[in-house]
Amino acid sequence: MTEMIATRDAYGKTLVRLGEIDKDVVVLDADLSKSTKTHDFAKKFPERFFQMGISEQDMMGTAAGLATCGKIPFASTFAIFASGRAWEQIRNTICYSNLNVKIVATHAGISVGADGSSHQCIEDISLMRTIANMTVIVPCDAVETGKAVMTAAAMKGPVYIRLGRAKVPIILNEDEDFEIGKGKVLIDGSDATIIACGIMVEKALEAAQKLRVRGGTNCRVINISTIKPIDEQLIIKAARETRAIVTAEEHMSKGGLGSAVAEVIVENEPVPMRMIAIKDRFGESGDPGELFREFGLTEDDIIKAVEEVVKK
Amino acid sequence: MFGLEEQMSIEKLQVKATEIRRDIIAMLGEAGSGHPGGSLSAADIVTALYFSVLNIDHKNPRREDRDRFVLSKGHAAPLLYSALAERGYFPKDELMSLRKFGSRLQGHPKIGSPPGVEISSGSLGQGLSVANGMAMAGKLDGKDYRVYALLGDGEIEEGQIWEAAMTAAHYKLDNLCAILDFNGLQIDGPIVEVMNSNPIREKWTAFRWNTMEIDGHNFEEILRAFEEAKKIKGKPTIIIAHTIKGKGVSFMENVVDFHGKAPTKEQTRQALEELS
Numbered sequence A: 001m002t003e004m005i006a007t008r009d010a011y012g013k014t015l016v017r018l019g020e021i022d023k024d025v026v027v028l029d030a031d032l033s034k035s036t037k038t039h040d041f042a043k044k045f046p047e048r049f050f051q052m053g054i055s056e057q058d059m060m061g062t063a064a065g066l067a068t069c070g071k072i073p074f075a076s077t078f079a080i081f082a083s084g085r086a087w088e089q090i091r092n093t094i095c096y097s098n099l100n101v102k103i104v105a106t107h108a109g110i111s112v113g114a115d116g117s118s119h120q121c122i123e124d125i126s127l128m129r130t131i132a133n134m135t136v137i138v139p140c141d142a143v144e145t146g147k148a149v150m151t152a153a154a155m156k157g158p159v160y161i162r163l164g165r166a167k168v169p170i171i172l173n174e175d176e177d178f179e180i181g182k183g184k185v186l187i188d189g190s191d192a193t194i195i196a197c198g199i200m201v202e203k204a205l206e207a208a209q210k211l212r213v214r215g216g217t218n219c220r221v222i223n224i225s226t227i228k229p230i231d232e233q234l235i236i237k238a239a240r241e242t243r244a245i246v247t248a249e250e251h252m253s254k255g256g257l258g259s260a261v262a263e264v265i266v267e268n269e270p271v272p273m274r275m276i277a278i279k280d281r282f283g284e285s286g287d288p289g290e291l292f293r294e295f296g297l298t299e300d301d302i303i304k305a306v307e308e309v310v311k312k
Numbered sequence B: 001m002f003g004l005e006e007q008m009s010i011e012k013l014q015v016k017a018t019e020i021r022r023d024i025i026a027m028l029g030e031a032g033s034g035h036p037g038g039s040l041s042a043a044d045i046v047t048a049l050y051f052s053v054l055n056i057d058h059k060n061p062r063r064e065d066r067d068r069f070v071l072s073k074g075h076a077a078p079l080l081y082s083a084l085a086e087r088g089y090f091p092k093d094e095l096m097s098l099r100k101f102g103s104r105l106q107g108h109p110k111i112g113s114p115p116g117v118e119i120s121s122g123s124l125g126q127g128l129s130v131a132n133g134m135a136m137a138g139k140l141d142g143k144d145y146r147v148y149a150l151l152g153d154g155e156i157e158e159g160q161i162w163e164a165a166m167t168a169a170h171y172k173l174d175n176l177c178a179i180l181d182f183n184g185l186q187i188d189g190p191i192v193e194v195m196n197s198n199p200i201r202e203k204w205t206a207f208r209w210n211t212m213e214i215d216g217h218n219f220e221e222i223l224r225a226f227e228e229a230k231k232i233k234g235k236p237t238i239i240i241a242h243t244i245k246g247k248g249v250s251f252m253e254n255v256v257d258f259h260g261k262a263p264t265k266e267q268t269r270q271a272l273e274e275l276s
């Protein structure tokens, strides 16, 4: 069995490491520090941790002010409150000013489970990637989360990192390099390409393996962890060489990874495409396994989509 | 103290404020759009800040220990640009490019454009949070700069203002001083009719701020308030400045419509005559 670690846990640990290395790192949270795991940083560096109370808009503005004075603020809360409640603060104060604020949002997607739709953010990729100057990263596991957080801290400008609540398997090796804006081919193949992000990367890998074992279809699997700026070259190459694309994400089909990939393909190398994503509805309470089945986000759904595009 | 070579006398401040009012009218007349009312109402306060209070250095606009000024009511951009130009941050000629394509003087403030603009604003309700962040950074770094934020009385209807008010008190930001441009008007009419937010002073007191109330067109009172605010420890200060919207131009004073309407050519001429 592969090791299971929630990306938010990796975030908490990485923040502490970052806090030791860089004295300019400060952290803000809106009364969810135990869930977002910024709590670890708060215990270690209380003077550099700002509890903001339940006021996400104020938190984003405060982070902006800190950034103008050379601090590297990490602002965390649940994805729905970060990207939804405070969208305009992020747009007008942080991104228009191109400030060095890192927004790390946890509890994205329906894998939040029992809390239900109010807490399951399935719109944040779309909301964040439409803002100029913003970089959007969706790590697929704990290893990639650690690297994304360190890399985000090292670059200048606003970054949104999307993390989950649930434990997810470790997919990547610690020694692989991580570069913002670069996707990665995890399995090579020539019949179709599955492009996934976040929790769906593991399902994409499983789907590709099953298709291979059944014989016939050799899928390429790409992990696109930076949704913006997206790795256009890798996507165009995949479209050119495999002539069929399926995207997979734990997000609404409108405006998410699938849309971002489609934007690249339509202008450069149109090929048949399917999107595995949530179709214009809200989430529900339930355990993540049940919900992924109900919302069509399983490896079998990916397999079906691959078979459809390959046939076209 | 750095920046200004000599403290300006009250008489000189009054002259400077009139120059700034003239700039505002000329800029808006040339631009053909923009916000005269709230630029003129805060002109004396901002003149006092830029020519007497703020420790700033136009030769080194990003100097780390400078005082910060946040124009939270970003529609008063002409006032900010004029103060910066008069203070030597950029050539005064450039003022006439306000709101034009390719100009650094955007319709609402954009950070660093021109140098001296500390943060982008224009969407109301957000500047006090930013000022808090600047004040927190100052405390964290052991720096003794101060942070000033200018708010509109309509603007404080925004919920985020009150989130930020709690934050400033919670973190005891005594290096922060907000100024409320209490001109009694917003876009759709008088504050009391649009959204009666009274009692305003009591609200800030209840939010654990040090509060003062002054005549926002009286330089003695303005300067004294800023001095007193520096002495208050353990809490932020808000100076509630009673002002007249459109102050200085007879046909603009207390006229709701001049919130966001530029003067015509004839009105520009007339206003400049009144302000000579």
Ligand SMILES: Cc1ncc(C[n+]2csc(CCOP(=O)(O)OP(=O)(O)O)c2C)c(N)n1
Residues within 6 Å of the ligand: B037, B038, B039, B041, B073, B075, B122, B123, B124, B125, B151, B152, B153, B154, B155, B156, B181, B183, B185, B186, B187, B245, B259
């Ligand atoms: C969030 C937001 N909502 C609406 C506006 C449009 N707007 C611009 S100025 C203004 C009225 C502001 O009134 P006040 O704060 O009293 O400003 P002043 O009287 O000083 O000009 C409004 C509603 C805005 N800029 N931002």
Ligand SMILES: [Mg+2]
Residues within 6 Å of the ligand: B152, B153, B154, B181, B182, B183, B184, B185, B186
């Ligand atoms: Mg007003």
